[in-house]
Amino acid sequence: MRVTGPDGRAAEVTTGATAGEALGALDLRRGQVVVAKLDGELADLDVPVADGQTVEPVPADSDQGRHVLRHSVAHVMAQAVTDLFPEAKFAIGPPVADGFYYDFDVERPFTPDDLEAISSRMHEIIREDQAFRRRELDPDEALEVFADQPYKREIIDRATRQGAVSGEEAGDVDPDAGGAITVYENVRADGSVWPDLCRGPHLPTTRWIPAFSLQRVAGAYWRGDESQPMLQRIYGTAWESRKALKQHLELLEEARKRDHRKLGRELELVHFPEELGPGMAIFLPKGAIVRKEMEDWIRAETLRRGYEPVYTPHVAREELWETSGHLENYAELMFPGMELEAANYRLKPMNCPFHIMAFTSRTRSYRELPLRISELGTVYRNERSGVVNGMLRARGFTQDDSHIFCRDDQIVDEVAGCIDFARDVFATFGLGEASRIAVSTRPAKAFGTDEQWATAEQQVIEAVQRTGLEYETDPGEGAFYGPKVDVHARDALGREWQLSTIQVDFNLPERFDITYAGEDGAEHRPFMVHRALFGSIERFFAVLLESTAGAFPTWLAPVQAVVVPIADRHHEGAEKVARTFLARGLRAEVDTTDDTMGAKIRKHQLAKVPYQLIVGDEELEAGTVSVRPRRGEQRKGVEVEAFAEELAREVGDRVTE
Structure with missing residues (x-):
C-alpha cells in the first residue's frame, strides 16, 4: 500500500498500517509526534491509513499538538477526580489558550489539598500507561454509558435530538459523525475503562504526557447560566516538556506581578x-x-x-x-x-x-x-x-x-x-x-x-x-x-x-x-x-x-521627572529647577519629604518615574543636575536648560523604550 508525505515523497507500507507506522516509513517523525493528519484531518496514531492517503506529523510543540496534549490531560484530570470523589459529576473539559479546564459538580468546593491529591493521582494514571481508545456508539448506547452523569447525558441529548452543540461542547461531540457518539476510554491495566465524550484525537497513551500543572479552582455556572448549578472548575496547563512548562510557569508568575489591578493599586493609577x-x-x-x-x-x-x-x-x-x-x-x-x-x-x-x-x-x-x-x-x-x-x-x-x-x-x-x-x-x-x-x-x-x-x-x-x-x-x-x-x-x-x-x-x-x-x-x-x-x-x-510593568514611556508617564534635593537647604533651588521643566509643559515634581536620599531614590524607582534629577550644593552653583534615568547610567553635571530641551524632545517625539 502506498502513502504520501506532505512534501510529496511516497513510501510503501503494509496493508492496514496505522498513521504512526506510515509516519515512520516516511521518515517524518521529527520531534515528538502526538497525532497525525490524514489528508489534512487530525487522526489518532493508531488509525489505519488508506491506500494513497497523505500522512503528516503533528509535533507536540505545535499549536495543534499542544491542543491534543491538553485535551488528553483534561481527561486524565477528570478520571483522577472521579477516582477520588466517586460521587462527582463531570461536565466539560476543553483545552484553552495555554491550558485546559474541567467542570465538576461536587458536594463541596475543592481545596488546595484536594488539588494536590488530584495531581498525585494524575501522576499515577500517567505512570500506568493507560491507552486512549476511541469508540463510536449510537445515542442510546452512549446514554447508557453515562447513565449516572447528567451533564454528559444532556450534551448527548442536545447533540442528537436538538441538534445544538455549543462551542465549549464541540470537543465532546462531533456534529459530522453521522449520528454516532464518539467516546474515548482510558484503558486501565485490569482492562476496566474510564470513558468520556470526545471527538478526539488523543495521545496514544497517558505515558505520552510529559509535563502538567494544576493551577486554581473557580466557580462556573453550567452553560454560563446563573439559573443553572454552580460547578467547580479546575484550571491546569500542560506542555510538551518540563522545560516548556517551567518557562510557562515563570511567565505566569511575571504576569501576576504585572496584573493591572495590582500595579494600578501600587502605583496609585x-x-x-x-x-x-x-x-x-x-x-x-x-x-x-x-x-x-x-x-x-x-x-x-x-x-x-x-x-x-x-x-x-x-x-x-x-x-x-x-x-x-x-x-x-x-x-x-x-x-x-x-x-x-x-x-x-x-x-x-x-x-x-x-x-x-x-x-x-x-x-x-x-x-x-x-x-x-x-x-x-x-x-x-x-x-x-x-x-x-x-x-x-x-x-x-x-x-x-x-x-x-x-x-x-x-x-x-x-x-x-x-x-x-x-x-x-x-x-x-x-x-x-x-x-x-x-x-x-x-x-x-x-x-x-x-x-x-x-x-x-x-x-x-x-x-x-x-x-x-x-x-x-x-x-x-x-x-x-x-x-x-x-x-x-x-x-x-x-x-x-x-x-x-x-x-x-x-x-x-x-x-x-x-x-x-x-x-x-x-x-x-x-x-x-x-x-x-x-x-x-x-x-x-x-x-x-x-x-x-508600569514603566510607561516618558511621554505617557504621570510624572516625567522628579527633582530630588540632597538637603533641606536645596529645596528652593530644586523648585526653581522644576519650574524650568514645567515651563516647557513637562510634568515635574519636587520631593521635599523628610526621607533620606536613599529612601527617596528607591521610592521613585518603585514609582517608575523616568528621570530623577539630583541637586545639591555643587549642582545649584553650576546650574546643573545629576540625571538618574529609570534605565541606563547616571549622568552628572548636566546643564538644566539642556536637559529640559532633551526631555521635551523625547516627549514630543513620543519615544518608546
Whole structure:
C-alpha cells in the first residue's frame, strides 16, 4: 500500500498500517509526534491509513499538538477526580489558550489539598500507561454509558435530538459523525475503562504526557447560566516538556506581578471600590494623566484623518434599541431598562445608533461621503460576574468609537485605512506591529442575505490584502450585522491581545432607513464601517500597564521627572529647577519629604518615574543636575536648560523604550 508525505515523497507500507507506522516509513517523525493528519484531518496514531492517503506529523510543540496534549490531560484530570470523589459529576473539559479546564459538580468546593491529591493521582494514571481508545456508539448506547452523569447525558441529548452543540461542547461531540457518539476510554491495566465524550484525537497513551500543572479552582455556572448549578472548575496547563512548562510557569508568575489591578493599586493609577460593583474602575489622578494623553493623541489623530467629532448621551429610549436590533440580538448584555415618564430607557451598550442619529440630523449628499463620525463614548454592558476581569473585561468602559458612512465602492479604501490607523496606534504606544489579523465571517444569528454577507466578506478580505498583511479567518465570529476584522498585538511578555476591531455593516443603514442623495438625484443607501482602535480606553490602558510593568514611556508617564534635593537647604533651588521643566509643559515634581536620599531614590524607582534629577550644593552653583534615568547610567553635571530641551524632545517625539 502506498502513502504520501506532505512534501510529496511516497513510501510503501503494509496493508492496514496505522498513521504512526506510515509516519515512520516516511521518515517524518521529527520531534515528538502526538497525532497525525490524514489528508489534512487530525487522526489518532493508531488509525489505519488508506491506500494513497497523505500522512503528516503533528509535533507536540505545535499549536495543534499542544491542543491534543491538553485535551488528553483534561481527561486524565477528570478520571483522577472521579477516582477520588466517586460521587462527582463531570461536565466539560476543553483545552484553552495555554491550558485546559474541567467542570465538576461536587458536594463541596475543592481545596488546595484536594488539588494536590488530584495531581498525585494524575501522576499515577500517567505512570500506568493507560491507552486512549476511541469508540463510536449510537445515542442510546452512549446514554447508557453515562447513565449516572447528567451533564454528559444532556450534551448527548442536545447533540442528537436538538441538534445544538455549543462551542465549549464541540470537543465532546462531533456534529459530522453521522449520528454516532464518539467516546474515548482510558484503558486501565485490569482492562476496566474510564470513558468520556470526545471527538478526539488523543495521545496514544497517558505515558505520552510529559509535563502538567494544576493551577486554581473557580466557580462556573453550567452553560454560563446563573439559573443553572454552580460547578467547580479546575484550571491546569500542560506542555510538551518540563522545560516548556517551567518557562510557562515563570511567565505566569511575571504576569501576576504585572496584573493591572495590582500595579494600578501600587502605583496609585486606578481604584476598584466594591461600592461600584464588578467591572467598574476609577482613574486616580496619576492614571487620569495617562488616560488623558491617550485620549488627546487619538482625538488629534482622528481629526487629522478627516473624522468629525460628536458627543452623545448615555441612555436612549428602548425604541432605538428595537430598531437597531440590539434588544433582539444583544439583550442579555444590556443593563435592565428604566421607566421614566411612561417610557422605557436603556443604558447604551454601543454608540452606533447614536451616530446614525447624527447622520440623519439633515439630508446628506454623496459629496459628503465618506462621512467619518467619531466619539470617545462610554458604554455599559452587563457582563456576567464570572467573566469580568478588571479593566480587561469591564461593565462600563469608553471606546474610541467611529462610524464611517460610505458608498459601496469606498468600503475597501475605508477598511484598509482603519487597519493602517490601528497599526499606527500600536507603533505609537510601543506595541510594535500587529501580531494577528483575523477576518470574522457570518455568525449563526445574523441579519442580511447570503449575497450581502458574501459581498461584504470579500470586501473585508480585499481591504486586508491591500495592507499587505497576512490574515486568518475566524468562521462564524462576525457581528450580527456584518463581518469584521480584529487586529491583535503582543505585549512584552509575548501574550496576544485582541485590541482593534473594524466592522462592515449593511444592516443598520437598512434598519434605520438612512439614505443620501446620489449624483443622479435619487436616494441611495449608505454602508457603515464601525471601528474602535484602542478597543476601549480601559482595556488598552490595562494592556499597556501590564506590558510596561508600569514603566510607561516618558511621554505617557504621570510624572516625567522628579527633582530630588540632597538637603533641606536645596529645596528652593530644586523648585526653581522644576519650574524650568514645567515651563516647557513637562510634568515635574519636587520631593521635599523628610526621607533620606536613599529612601527617596528607591521610592521613585518603585514609582517608575523616568528621570530623577539630583541637586545639591555643587549642582545649584553650576546650574546643573545629576540625571538618574529609570534605565541606563547616571549622568552628572548636566546643564538644566539642556536637559529640559532633551526631555521635551523625547516627549514630543513620543519615544518608546
